[in-house]
Amino acid sequence: xxxxxxxxxxxxxxxxxxxxxxxxxxxxxxxxxxxxxxxxxxxxxxxxxxxxxxxxxxxxxxxxxxxxxxxxxxxxxxxxxxxxxxxxxxxxxxxxxxxxxxxxxxxxxxxxx
Amino acid sequence: xxxxxxxxxxxxxxxxxxxxxxxxxxxxxxxxxxxxxxxxxxxxxxxxxxxxxxxxxxxxxxxxxxxxxxxxxxxxxxxxxxxxxxxxxxxxxxxxxxxxxxxxxxxx
Numbered sequence: 001x002x003x004x005x006x007x008x009x010x011x012x013x014x015x016x017x018x019x020x021x022x023x024x025x026x027x028x029x030x031x032x033x034x035x036x037x038x039x040x041x042x043x044x045x046x047x048x049x050x051x052x053x054x055x056x057x058x059x060x061x062x063x064x065x066x067x068x069x070x071x072x073x074x075x076x077x078x079x080x081x082x083x084x085x086x087x088x089x090x091x092x093x094x095x096x097x098x099x100x101x102x103x104x105x106x107x108x109x110x111x112x113x
Numbered sequence: 114x115x116x117x118x119x120x121x122x123x124x125x126x127x128x129x130x131x132x133x134x135x136x137x138x139x140x141x142x143x144x145x146x147x148x149x150x151x152x153x154x155x156x157x158x159x160x161x162x163x164x165x166x167x168x169x170x171x172x173x174x175x176x177x178x179x180x181x182x183x184x185x186x187x188x189x190x191x192x193x194x195x196x197x198x199x200x201x202x203x204x205x206x207x208x209x210x211x212x213x214x215x216x217x218x219x220x221x
Contacts, residue, residue, distance in 0.1 A: 031207060042117070042199055042211035043156075050207060058208065090156065102146065102201075102209065104156040 003027065006091050006105035013112050019078040021108050023091030031094035032074040033102070034058075034066060036087045043090065049074055081112045116140060119200055119212035126219050132187040134215045136200030144203035145176045145183045150214070151196045159198075160185070190219045 003026045013019045025032060031050050035043040045058030047066035055066040063085060065077040078085055091105040116139045126132055136145070144163050148156040160167050162174040162183065176183040183202075187194060197214040204210070 033209075035211075040213070042213040044211075045208060048207065056207075092156075101158045101161055102148075103158070106155045
């Protein structure tokens with residue numbers, strides 16, 4: 001089973017502060033994603049990457065930056081955290097081949113105060 | 114616009130009853146996945162079903178691409194099936210759009 005590890009598991013940040021969420025995957029997956037989940041809602045795609053040193057914008061990229069320094073690592077950066085960015089953030093990676101399954105991390109609960 | 118609609122939003126069953134969850138898409142897709150999420154937990158892929166019918170244990174997914182819909186049937190529900198079930202579709206290879214989910218509660 002593919003392993004996707006997120007850190008931290010939870011974080012409290014102040015408005016205007018910088019927040020970095022980290023994601024590490026084993027199994028050498030090409031694609032990595034950052035999703036945001038708000039209470040009672042589905043997941044919305046923020047950024048994704050299909051190769052190291054390259055990132056792509058998802059549906060809601062405003063206020064977020066992403067970084068993929070290596071195949072295994074994918075970070076989400078909030079340069080100026082805002083109240084509206086309080087949510088649970090999930091990282092995911094994807095295997096190729098016949099089964100296009102998506103593997104998720106445990107999530108990071110971010111509270112911006 | 115919500116591209117993936119799921120129904121019902123919530124469902125309460127008695128143990129051993131069957132559940133039928135629905136998913137519809139506003140645009141055409143050729144990739145559909147169903148996920149399960151425990152409260153506060155990670156999402157786990159249940160079934161990848163681009164078309165037709167696929168079964169995994171007590172779970173059966175039926176996708177009719179030309180009608181832009183997919184369903185997930187859970188037979189003989191168990192208390193441990195409680196959680197949220199999310200449907201996702203993929204109109205482009207690298208982007209998945211998720212529905213808001215169906216919250217399932219199975220009572221003894």
